Amino acid sequence: MSRIKKLYNWFEMRLQLEAPVKEAVLHPVPKSTASWWYVFGSAAMTLLMLQIATGILLALVYVPSGSEAWKSLDMLNHQLQLGWFLRAMHGWGSNFMVAVVLIHMAQVFIFGAYKFPRELTWILGVFLLLMTLGMAFTGQVLRFDQDAYWGLGIGASIASRVPLIGGPLVNLMLGGPFIGGATLSRFFALHVFVIPGAMLVFTGLHVWMVLKLGINEWPMPGRVVRRNTYIQEYNELAHKDGVPFVPDAFWKDLFFSAAILAAVAICAFVFGPYGPSGQPDPTIIQTAPKPDFFFLWLYAVLSYLPPNLETPFVLIAPVIGICILLALPLVAGEGEKSWHRRPVAVLVLVTVAVSWATFTHLATFTPWSPIMDAWSGDPVPPKLVHSETPLERQGAVVFQAKQCRNCHSVDGVGGQRGPALDTVATRLTEDQLIRQVLQGGGNMPAYGKTLSPPEVTALVHFLETLKPANQPGAVDASRELQKAQNAAPQAAQP
Known part of the structure; x- marks a missing residue:
């Protein structure tokens, strides 16, 4: 033990980590926040670590080449020991991560945790949500099977509708006018380097602000946020009715994260990995490409919209939605946090959740485009x-x-x-x-x-x-x- 202590002291003298770690571990949080409602943020970070770990192992085998990508995934599924399970853990981890991040954003919204002084924390969270969806989309493309090929073609056609920069945007996205090896190289770089790197930076800033500004207290009716008094009121609450983050709140985070990882492992073992299905071949068109579940709502909306409304919806609706999310804490940074006194917020959340669930369900049987049941064996008239x-x-x-x-x-x-x-x-x-x-x-x-x-x-x-x-x-x-x-x-x- 004395040798271990000496080794610890040697590193501590040079790294000086003990004081900031103790401050982070033992910082007081309001007792009401040591609740099961506050575990989704830590679970999202745990799933991010899982995705990075499994992604690194997959990158050792995956070949981002138009001729080799499908073969490398097929080899993982059928030739490498537990390769299928590794792919399944990565795929189901992506699904769980999107779901947990969405739930966390909904919980933060309904608890009013985006209000002063946590405006920037919320804005970073919005960007993290967009990056999570970006990771999901690029990951689906890397499967490079028949569905991924056609789905990417549809994504490129959507990007081409952007005024003025549509053509260059498609060129940048695909690496040329065709879907091929250059396309995979770009999406591989995005999926493995660019987006994960940005997510780690944003996650670090997000956690830093949570530590410095404190975890949002339980929203009580009548406890109004005012910029000139809130910080003092929060500090008094945290010290008078507070508990150390470890172990009082941390054990719930730890337990829930472990349960999420177990759920991912069970789904991976029972349901296996996603694809790849048939090798990509643009001459074989007997396919109705569908995105993974987190984009199914968009699939259904576009299938129901009249053709003349598709482009305005695709170009305008996402921009408006993102702008609303980013502007929310700047416009409504003060006032009530409790959902009991924020009926509009509750109505908005319920409407969005019901609409998303409805369109996602419809997309399971709604065709992307009209009927495609012709028999090509019939001779030309x-x-x-x-x-x-x-x-x-x-x-x-x-x-x-x-x-x-x-x-x-x-x-x-x-x-x-x-x-x-x-x-x-x-x-x-x-x-x-x-x-x-x-x-x-x-x-x-x-x-x-x-x-x-x-x-x-x-x-x-x-x-x-x-x-x-x-x-x-x-x-x-x-x-x-x-x-x-x-x-x-x-x-x-x-």
């Missing part, structure tokens, strides 16, 4: 290729082989995920058709890497025949003007 050129008929073969009618209907037969193509030649010029096939857009994936140049040429020539009889196809007005200008001098020559 003969009248569409009866009098066409060999090149256009070859395009019809490509159209058939690539299962385009699983999403698009022609002559009234086909899927309804995408628009009908009977009049596509009157809406899009040749250049626009080529761009749509190569780069995709909306819910359509990019086929630039799965079609050869001759196949693209043939397919576009076939699509150019899809227009009503005797109706001209779409033309590029700028090109027609250029032709007219070039023809005018020639016509003037004798």
